[in-house]
Amino acid sequence: MSSDNGSQATFRVKAGLAEMLKGGVIMDVVTPDEAKIAEDAGACAVMALERVPSDIRRDGGVARMSDPEMIRGIKEAVSIPVMAKARIGHFVEAQLLEALDIDYIDESEVLTPADEANHIDKYPFKIPFVCGATNLGEALRRIGEGAAMIRSKGEAGTGDIVEAVRHLRQIRSEVRALQGMEHDELYAAAKNLQAPLPLVQDVAANGKLPVVMFSAGGVATPADAALMMQLGAEGVFVGSGIFKSADPAKRAAAIVEATTHFADPERVLNASFGLGEAMSSIESRKLDESELLAQRGW
Amino acid sequence: MTQPTGTIGILALQGGFEAHAKLLTGLGANVREVRTAADLAGISGLVLPGGESTTMMLGIERESLAAPLAEFVGSGLPVLATCAGMIILDDAHLNVLNVSCDRNAYGGQVHSFEADITVDGAGDDAFRGVFIRAPRLTRTGADVETLATHDGVPVAVREDRVFAMSFHPELTDDDRIHRIFLEMVPVTNVTDINRKKAA
Numbered sequence: 001m002s003s004d005n006g007s008q009a010t011f012r013v014k015a016g017l018a019e020m021l022k023g024g025v026i027m028d029v030v031t032p033d034e035a036k037i038a039e040d041a042g043a044c045a046v047m048a049l050e051r052v053p054s055d056i057r058r059d060g061g062v063a064r065m066s067d068p069e070m071i072r073g074i075k076e077a078v079s080i081p082v083m084a085k086a087r088i089g090h091f092v093e094a095q096l097l098e099a100l101d102i103d104y105i106d107e108s109e110v111l112t113p114a115d116e117a118n119h120i121d122k123y124p125f126k127i128p129f130v131c132g133a134t135n136l137g138e139a140l141r142r143i144g145e146g147a148a149m150i151r152s153k154g155e156a157g158t159g160d161i162v163e164a165v166r167h168l169r170q171i172r173s174e175v176r177a178l179q180g181m182e183h184d185e186l187y188a189a190a191k192n193l194q195a196p197l198p199l200v201q202d203v204a205a206n207g208k209l210p211v212v213m214f215s216a217g218g219v220a221t222p223a224d225a226a227l228m229m230q231l232g233a234e235g236v237f238v239g240s241g242i243f244k245s246a247d248p249a250k251r252a253a254a255i256v257e258a259t260t261h262f263a264d265p266e267r268v269l270n271a272s273f274g275l276g277e278a279m280s281s282i283e284s285r286k287l288d289e290s291e292l293l294a295q296r297g298w
Numbered sequence: 299m300t301q302p303t304g305t306i307g308i309l310a311l312q313g314g315f316e317a318h319a320k321l322l323t324g325l326g327a328n329v330r331e332v333r334t335a336a337d338l339a340g341i342s343g344l345v346l347p348g349g350e351s352t353t354m355m356l357g358i359e360r361e362s363l364a365a366p367l368a369e370f371v372g373s374g375l376p377v378l379a380t381c382a383g384m385i386i387l388d389d390a391h392l393n394v395l396n397v398s399c400d401r402n403a404y405g406g407q408v409h410s411f412e413a414d415i416t417v418d419g420a421g422d423d424a425f426r427g428v429f430i431r432a433p434r435l436t437r438t439g440a441d442v443e444t445l446a447t448h449d450g451v452p453v454a455v456r457e458d459r460v461f462a463m464s465f466h467p468e469l470t471d472d473d474r475i476h477r478i479f480l481e482m483v484p485v486t487n488v489t490d491i492n493r494k495k496a497a
Binding site for chain 1: 310311312313314315316317333348349350352353356357360381382401402405406407408409410411412413428429430431466469470
């Protein structure tokens with residue numbers, strides 16, 4: 001084999017960054033100051049966006065990729081990886097984010113979808129993508145399109161953990177079902193999941209997704225983060241939960257600590273004292289069908 | 299190869315600790331995730347994985363792990379540090395490895411890459427180096443041996459029994475570096491190390 005002196009943007013390099021984020025907390029931030037607070041509290045990455053999901057919910061209207069000026073400001077403020085969101089199917093927003101030299105693109109249901117049939121073809125991009133999923137078929141379709149990281153969706157901007165739990169449990173139980181199948185049953189399983197067969201076979205053989213899976217959508221307390229970790233998430237995204245709370249710096253550090261020590265109730269308890277008010281929340285079940293963000297994407 | 303006799307601790311505050319655990323377990327090692335100083339008790343080798351060095355240093359402060367980690371490195375038991383793990387050991391952080399690092403010097407994720415490199419002591423076959431937002435070694439002290447270079451820059455070094463590298467051997471199936479690390483675990487005789495260095 002001839003020596004190869006360098007290839008960029010291989011799938012291993014893309015999925016490898018997600019490996020390095022494991023066990024960490026990725027925090028939504030809307031200003032360079034918030035980004036700095038997040039970094040100083042121990043975030044392993046920040047998600048740069050214009051409005052956190054709870055504000056997007058309140059304000060309504062079309063939610064788009066953030067102002068590049070704002071994203072650049074956040075990038076300059078911190079040394080940890082910076083992620084930013086593009087609308088589902090809006091490959092030009094993704095091209096702009098790549099040109100901005102950010103580290104990860106979230107093709108996100110929190111923004112208003114730009115294409116109701118197709119997600120972005122993620123393979124041609126040098127920047128890796130993370131995508132949301134509510135079940136295993138959706139996760140594997142995203143990976144089939146080139147996503148290098150998955151997050152269970154939850155219901156963003158609610159502060160209600162119930163949907164995050166539902167989605168993570170759904171994905172994990174579907175993975176276990178595949179593990180119990182005979183090899184010749186996986187063809188029908190792939191058909192039922194509407195997912196690429198080689199990925200279905202990979203999950204059946206390894207008992208996990210072929211990429212890192214975080215949990216998102218509804219984490220508001222250290223206990224919420226530890227819950228998702230104990231349920232099998234490999235890290236957590238926290239959106240509105242930090243900067244919509246009374247004491248963001250303290251709550252951010254507490255959620256980081258609870259994510260590291262998720263299996264130790266004493267440590268999670270210690271992290272939970274004196275955090276002040278959590279974000280103001282909405283019960284997911286009381287939302288109108290049309291207000292559910294998790295149903296965007298397919 | 300020699301079977302390691304003890305347990306390998308893997309710093310698990312945040313980062314790529316599971317990939318190291320998988321490779322080491324595959325080689326027959328017992329591993330333990332290290333999140334507190336108490337977790338360091340009785341281990342006979344230590345892995346400092348990649349991840350975010352800022353996040354990991356904050357965790358090290360929160361857990362008061364700086365002194366116990368430095369003490370472990372000073373004990374002469376083997377240490378394997380990859381990417382952010384190497385930054386943690388450098389002269390600007392725990393200062394237990396005589397090197398300086400420029401963090402993220404290769405640029406953001408778009409500049410992350412893979413390349414074939416030759417690692418001294420790991421045979422003639424190229425090793426696939428996976429560099430992710432990698433730190434660049436800008437200075438290596440007199441006692442630090444360079445094991446591999448890429449584009450003329452050191453990317454893997456060794457000082458006594460501390461191995462440190464800019465890339466991620468744990469993200470490949472190639473376990474040669476982890477074997478070299480494990481082979482050091484039962485060795486307690488300094489002559490042995492000098493013989494290996496001379497070889």
